[in-house]
Structures are given as C-alpha cells and as structure tokens.
Amino acid sequence: MSKNKPPKIAHKLLRIFLKEDLEEEVLGDLLENYRIISENESQRKAILNYWYQVLNYLRPFALKKVITNSIFENKMFRHDILISFRSFKRYKGTFFINLIGLVCGICSAIFIYLWVHKELNVDQFHAKKESIYQVLQNAETAAGILTFEWTPAMLAPTLKERFTDVELATTLIPTEYFEETSYLINNNDYFEINEQFVDKDFLELFSFKVVRGNPNALNQSSSNILISESVAFRLFGKKDVIGEVVKLQNEILDKDYLIGGVFEDVPSTSSLNFNVLVNLKEFQKTKGDNFFNWNNNNPSTYISLNESTNLKEFNASIYNLVEQFDSNSKTKLFAQRLIDRYLYGVYEDGKPKEGRITYIKLFALIGFVLLLIACINFMNLSTAKANVRLKELGVKKTLGASRWSLIRQYYTEAFLISFVAGIFSLVIVYFTLPFFNTLIGGALSFIWDVEFILGLITIVLLSTIISGSYPALYLSKLKTLASLNGRISGSFSDLWVRRSLVVFQFSASIILIAGVFIINKQIDYIHTKNLGYNRDNVFFFSNDGIEESDQALLINEVDKISGVESVAAADNNLTGNFGRTGGVHWPGQSPDEKLSFVKIEAGANFIETMRIEMHSGRSFNAERRNDYTDKVILNQTAVEKMQLDNPIGAIIKVWGKDRQIIGVVKDFHVLSLYEKIEPTLMVMSKDELSETFVKIRSEHLVATINEIEDIYKKFSEGLPFKYGFVDKAYDAIYRSEKQVADLSKLFCGIAIIISCLGLMGLASFISERRTKEIGIRKVLGSSNTSLIKLLSSDFFFTILIAILLSIPISYYLSYNWVQNFAYAVEIKWWYFALVTLITFMIFSITVLSQILRVIRIKVIDSLRYE
C-alpha cells in the first residue's frame, strides 16, 4: 500500500493552508478518492486529480486561521498606513524632500534601466544567437596589433569546407562598406537606402523574417532583391510589391532589380542595419576575380558553430588559416560570438577587451548610486526626526507593541513613499522619454513586458529596503523608558552612522561633479585642439553623379562664386580612416621594415583649401603637369619614421613608381584623437575623387551653399545634393563621448539636487530643534556669528571629510578615463580645487540658508517655541 502515495508536494501544500480541525476528514477523503482513481484508471490521472482536489480546497471555509483572521491583520495594516499618512502630513517638508529625492532617483534608475536593457538586447533576437560568431582578423602593424572585421571573401566557404564544426558560413558586404549614399529609385522617386550584399546562408543563419514573397528569391537569381516593409511602403505606398522593378544606385551599381520578397523591418536592436538585401554576386561582378584573392579584405564573415564546439580550440585551429593561402599574410583569425561583439567591441593586443560594456556598467553604477543617495535622505531624515517621534514610539511600546510591529511601521512608511515616488516617476519618464531620446540620440521605448514590471518592482522594493531598514531596525531597538523620556541612549553611534551616510552622499556627488568636469574638459579639448588644418567654414559635398570629365568644370564654376575662397577635391574628409597603403619604399629602408601610410589623393589646391601648413618645400602646383604623376608630399611623422635627413628632393617608390618628395607638411590629424598621428602621404590626382571641399567666406554662408547647389544640379542628373561641414563630421566621431558627457551632466545635476535637498532637510530640522537654545543663547549675548559657527561646524566637518575622501577617488577615475585618448587633456590640480570650491559653495549655501532662517527668528518667538 505504501507504494501508492499521493503526490508529496500537493500533500504538503494542503497541510500548509488547510484548517487543522478539517485535516483528518479531508486528507481521508482525498486519499480514498486518489486510491480509487489510481486503481480504476491510471496513476497519472490520480496524481493530476489529487492536485485538482487540493487546489479546490483553496476556499475561505477551509483556510487556516492566519488567513481567515486577516481582518485583524488588515486593521493593523490600516493603522500603519494611517500613521504613515499622518506623519507625512505633519512633516510636510520632510515628506516632499523625500518624495522629490526619490522621484529623481527612481526616474534616473528607470531611464538607465531602459537604456541598459536595450543595449544588452542587441542581437539577442536571433534564434541561433548562442552559436553565431563573427570571424575577425588581427594584423600586426608598426603601431601594434590592429583588429578589423574585413576578411577575405574565400574565408566563409573555406571554413565551411574544412571544419566540421562550422554549420553555416556567410559572406556579406555590410552597408557601412559604402561611403556614399545609395538609392532605390522608382519613377524618379529617390529613396535613401542601406543595402547589404549577402549570400545564400545569410537568411538561414540570422533570424530576419521574410514576410512576403519568396525567402529564396535571392538565391534563385541575382537580379532579385529583397526590401524591408517600410521601404516598400515608402516607395510604393503598399506592402505587397512582389514583382515590381526598381533601380538601385550606389557606388558600384546602377541597374534595375526585381523585388523578390519583403522582410520585416530590422529591429533597432540589430547590429547589422540594412533595409535592402542584394545578392553578393552583384558585388563580386563589379570587383572581378580580384574579389576572391586572399589578400583582398572586403566582406565580413559570419559563421555558426556546432553547439559542442570549444571556442578556444576552434580559434586555435583557424589561427593560421590565411597564411596557408597567402604566404605573405601577417593576419591571424579568431571568432567572436555575435552577442559579445557589440558589447566587447574594443580590442587590445588582438583580444576583445572592453567596449560598450564599460558605459553600461558605468551607468548602471550611476543609477544605483543616485537611488542610494535618495534613500540616504530618507534614512537621515527619519532617524533625525526620530527624536520627535520618540514619544509615539514609547506609547506604542507601553501598550504592548511588538518590535516587529514597529519595524513594520517604518517599512510601511518607506514603502508608501517609494511606491508613490515610483508611480510619479513612471508618469514623468513616460512623458519625458522623447526628450530624453533626443538628448542621447537613441530610440528607447517602453516595453511593458514582465521583465520591465519586475525591474520596476525591484527598484521600488530596493529603495524601500535601503531607506526603511536603518530607521526601522534602529528605532525599534530603543528602550521603552528612554523613548518615553525622549532621550536616546547610544546617540553617539547614531550620530556617526548619520554622519557617514552624509559623507557617502557628498562624496558620490563630488565624484560625479568632478567626473563631469573632466569629461567636458576632454571634449572641449577635442573641439579646440589644433588639428593642423582649419576646419572652420569648410564644407564638403559628395561627388555622386558627377561624371569624371565634368569634375574639373564643376570645380572651376564653384571657384568663380564670389563667396568661395577656394575649392578642391579629395578622397578623404580628414575625419576617418579611409585609405591606407603599405606600398612605399625609400632609400635606406631596412628590408623587413614596413610602414603603413594614410593615403590622401587630392585635387589641386587641397592643401590650401584645408589650410594645412607647409613645414618645408612647396605644395602641389596644378600648372605643372608632372606634379600629378611624379611628385609626393609627406607629413613630418612620415619623414621621421622613414629617417630621411634631407627629404626634399629625395626619390621614393610609391606603388612601384618613383616619385620625388617636393614638400613636407606639418602634422595634422586625419584620424580621431584616439589615435596617434600616423605617417601620411599625399598625391595630387585628376581621377574621380569622392568629395569636393569648399572654403567659404563666413558672411555668405547660406547664399553660397545655394549657389553651389545650383551648379551641382547642372552636372548631376537629379541626384540630391548631399553636403556636410568638416567640423560637424569631426564632431560625429566623438558622438559616443558626447552622449556620455550629456548623460553624465544630467545625472550629475540630479545627484546635486538630491543631496542638497537632503542636506537642506537635515540642516533645517536640526536647527529648528535648537530654536529654544538659540533664543537663550541670544538673550545671554551670543552674536550671530558665533551661533552660525555653533550650528554649522558639524556640517562643515562632514563636508570636509567628504571632500578629502572623494578627491583622490575622482582623480584616479578620471585619470583612467583620459588614458583612452592618445591626445588627452592634462589633469591639473586646480580642476579639483575648482570642483571642491563649487561643491563647497553649493552645500554651504544650502546649510547656511537653513541656519540663518532659524537664527533670524525673534528672540521672543524662539523662547516661546514648543
């Protein structure tokens, strides 16, 4: 008989909630029922039925006393709430300080939560996310190991063929490959697109959904393309566009395609961002057989690995793969999981090191600290207030209140205030989210999923626990008699706890202020640093759609406009790593020495237009024909690295052809300030160049741009005029720093507000409590100065400790941050002096204003106080 027992868990559950005097009959009934079913039908059915019966005993008549007697409990709970509301009403100032502080803290926490949530979800939507990897290359250069994502086109097929661990492998040309804008054209209607060239494994590997048409369309014919739903809608006004013909125009293509399918818009959490898919063969056709050379790195390679694959072993086996096909190659391969790629996208010595995860951790920490600062306000104010509420406490204790009920009282108060603050914050965040999005240039949105709601509940509970614990545990511990007398024993340690809380709060604020200060200094430095060229009022437009033969004519006409100082074409807008070359040889070069150059091909007048200064020699002269073919200009770094003593006139080999150095320019920044200035080589070219640069006289900015646009339109066939300013393009490189700076400014402001609120509450409370004492002191002849000294010395002592603690910490943190930049602002001692002064002033004003308020009360009123 003992074998056949009802399910244990259900049995236990029943015994937990069932009234004891019903236990015998009910357990008996259920057992009888269980045995009959398990004999007549099956054991499984019997178990299920047992559960069903147990759950059906969750009825009021059968529940244990604790729960049936909840009316009494409810009354206690109601009492707690009532007392809480009364105390809120009575101490309105404190209540609002707590509420505003918590609202600020919780708002920040929600914003940060939304942001972090989105960042962490990048690429998480792929069904195979765990097994998708990107193959990256490490190249040894003079400047150390450089990691890049461009790989040989043969890599994917080779990996799939040679390694059984590789299940799928896809080669793709991401949309970032093209510098120029691409268009889909339907009846002269141009639409800007991000096209991506993919091969047949692409849709199988990644979870992008084709919703209409044939998902296989791309593989069937290379004259098919797939477009996203929103592109379809924008071009045709409908989503069913299968079979329509559109023209695709980009750097390399200009031809008609058949729409073979429509896919769901790529989610904003995808690191691959595209809205048109084209067959990779179309790309390859324009590149010829060269595309498949192992030393030609164009596409990105993604693979999926067998679940049982050990990544370390796999990486070891592909390490030398490129070398087997191209013996000259110095690049090494490794695979990184796609979902890690976004978060750990910065490489050091060829290994993923940090990346966005740094910012995520930073802001998660800031969010927590802000919440903590707000909670500290609550702790401080309620323990300080305790003196006043001691009588209430004593009376309760005398009437037999247990410690637990007192603790519950304080938790209820903390919970109520956090809850109200949580609701306010939710409303505020909801309405300010668009503003916040423009600030950070992101697309955050509310997703009402379980995770978000749980996150919110966690935030509220966390602030309840943090802010309620100290007062609850501390106050409930007090002796009845002492609290009735209004005297607190052990007030010494209490004072120290409160003091260290305030110290912590201030230190956190000061560290934030100092951090923001340094971040902004660095960003200012980037903006004002002499780059070696002048980017003011230089604007550039893309030469898309201009025939090669027309370029000279265009430049000529633009030059004639009165508002134009000078004009030149080039293939580089001086803000990105666009062209490099290693094919340079010079006299005195040691055989194994290799130097990688930044290559700038530019038309006549480029050096003049960009105001790049000459160090020695002369600039290019458009009149001299052989300046185009036989001459070259280097920068100072190049001359140094090549160890040329007399560079001017020396002959070097560029791409196998002799060129004479006619001049040396002073160093200027081509790349971002993260990187050191590199050897740079400039040649004058008449070939098609991607960009035209125009230096404008500042007073005629708009008119001049309009005139240039008119000229451009004469030469291009209806293509939109795409232009930008060099200084703006330059700022774009530092967008993520700017985002961090803007965000940190915002949160720093919030931290200051919360801390000041708390300090204000504390100062006003403590001073008010001494109103009578102040009156007596005044009568006895105390001066205002000595009174201020008396009341404020404690605060100043606390602030001082906070400052002493936080300066070294903030120095250490900011020093580490600026180390990321090759050209970093120098951290000077007076930055910290200034920050200290500012915070000291803010806090002093807060404290003094409250103290003065109390001191100003007339003697007669302050004596009558209480």
Added chain:
Amino acid sequence: MKETQLGDFEETLLLLVGILEHDAYAFKIAEEFESQTNRKVSIGSVHSTLSRLSKKRFLTSEMTGASNERGGRRKRVYTITASGNHALEKSREFKLSLWKQFPAFGN
C-alpha cells in the same frame, strides 16, 4: 437570522445526503453527484457547501468510521436535521405550485 433559502446545488446535496444515509461524507457525496448528474465536481466545493449547510443548521455531522483505505483517518458523516427536511419540503412545494401554474403542463 441565517439565510434559509436553498440554492440549486445546496438542494441537490441535501437530497444526496438523504439518499446516502449513513455513508454521507464529502467524498462519497461528490462521487454520487458525479454519477447521478454526469457533471464534474471537486470534493472541495462539495465540502464547502456541506459546511455552509451545517452553519444553516440543515445538517449535523459527526466523525466516525476510520478505515484502511483512508490511511486510518475518520470521516465526517452528515445527517439531515428537522429544519433541513423542512427546507426541502418547502422547496418541493414551492416548485410543485409553480409547475401547476404552468399552462403547458397543467392538468
């Protein structure tokens, strides 16, 4: 004053208690209900109704008859009280008078 009106389910259970006589305890009543009506019912809901009927004093109960199938536990056996009988009679009379007034079945 407790509610003395009988609900449909209550009335059925009262009748079942009367039918089962000395074997009227929650599990048996639920089993009988299922076999007579072909409707599923949980022991819990039967039990809850029985205890409500006891509160209205239509039923009394007593703990008896431990058995091996029940793991040595006793069962609560219900019996109808006089007022329970009265309530059943009243309910039947009321319904009969309604039937009589129904012209389609009138005789």
